[in-house]
Amino acid sequence: MIRKIIKINEEKCTGCGLCAMACHEGAIGMVEGKAKLLREDYCDGLGDCLPACPVNAISFEEREAPAYNEAAVLASKKKSAPMPCSCPGSQARALQTRQEPVDSGSCPSLLRQWPVQLKLVSPYAPYFDGADLLIAADCTAYAYGNFHRDFIRNRITLIGCPKLDAGDYSEKLTAILAGNDVRSITVVRMEVPCCGGIENAAKQALQASGKHIPWQVVTICADGKILG
Numbered sequence: 001m002i003r004k005i006i007k008i009n010e011e012k013c014t015g016c017g018l019c020a021m022a023c024h025e026g027a028i029g030m031v032e033g034k035a036k037l038l039r040e041d042y043c044d045g046l047g048d049c050l051p052a053c054p055v056n057a058i059s060f061e062e063r064e065a066p067a068y069n070e071a072a073v074l075a076s077k078k079k080s081a082p083m084p085c086s087c088p089g090s091q092a093r094a095l096q097t098r099q100e101p102v103d104s105g106s107c108p109s110l111l112r113q114w115p116v117q118l119k120l121v122s123p124y125a126p127y128f129d130g131a132d133l134l135i136a137a138d139c140t141a142y143a144y145g146n147f148h149r150d151f152i153r154n155r156i157t158l159i160g161c162p163k164l165d166a167g168d169y170s171e172k173l174t175a176i177l178a179g180n181d182v183r184s185i186t187v188v189r190m191e192v193p194c195c196g197g198i199e200n201a202a203k204q205a206l207q208a209s210g211k212h213i214p215w216q217v218v219t220i221c222a223d224g225k226i227l228g
Helices: 018-022 070-078 147-152 170-179 193-209
Strands: 002-008 028-031 034-037 058-064 132-137 156-160 184-190 215-220
Touching: 002 034, 018 028, 132 147, 132 193, 170 193, 184 193, 193 215
Parallel strands: 132 156, 132 184, 184 215
Antiparallel strands: 002 058, 028 034
């Protein structure tokens, strides 16, 4: 069939991988340092990857291509495969955590899953089902000394910075809430105004999901104190 599909100019491509991360369908991957359209049937022709490219190496074209296969895309996402950038560190995995220090001078990590960045996590990762969800501005873990003990413990952790990250978190969070049985949501933010973006994204996602999930917001001061 003739349809609209993306076209990647390999001469312009710098290999940054931003388009692969922006492609929610997994149609784009990195091959020998260049972005490639790996699956034409995974490309929906909507072009989320276009604004992500800093050198305008991606455009639309109309040509003969397989129809967009939404069922195959959803099946691929459910496998929780590594991100299209082929980075092993983006593989969704649960972690075994220590509840007690190994010795009197150590502080154990209580992180329960990887990755933690909102931009990298798959909404279909199995650890979201039945989870108590922590959505945190990334500065909070540096400002608040007992972050692992008081917030990460027994929760699935997502972090981000609405001022530095491009795009809106609400779409990803909506997919997580709509597709999983999340038990509770805790939003931890800094007192600075820009952190309101992560709180608002959580509110929008909760409304869009149509679910009634208990949730709370905790605000941290720059000096490490909890405002409320």
